[in-house]
Amino acid sequence: MEKYLYSIDKVAELLGMHKKTIMRYIKEGKLTANKVGGRWRIHGNDLTSFVCAKDAPDEGLIRKQKAKTDITPEPWISAVVHAENKERDEFIRISNALIAIKSGAGDQDRRCRIDAVYFEEELKIQILIWGTLDFTGRIMKILEELLK
16 A cells, blocks of 8 residues: 655646645545645545546646647656566666656656655555656656566
């Protein structure tokens, strides 16, 4: 079970939504959250379920961009990669490689996001990717090699 709890602000940032939209989803029961110390927190597993749900709202799963006349907007996708039976050292190696790749990303890919979480008790890695089709495809190919 994932131990990380996200704040409303962090979830809004990750999904490219406004805080009020996240609160509306919580009140409507679309996104599970609990109050911890008087503040709303979203469990990592609940966030993953929300993002991966078939009836997840389309708005905000991509970051809205201002239209530019010189570029055609690309579709964005999200992906969740689970890898089991992985030691912490391997997680560190993989996450460092992803950080290096993201740091060297071009302007188009700078808006893309990669998050990695390690579940020590389960020896499991979870990687969340938000980005253009091209960026996500490249990261998936790299992950395929890194996870061998």
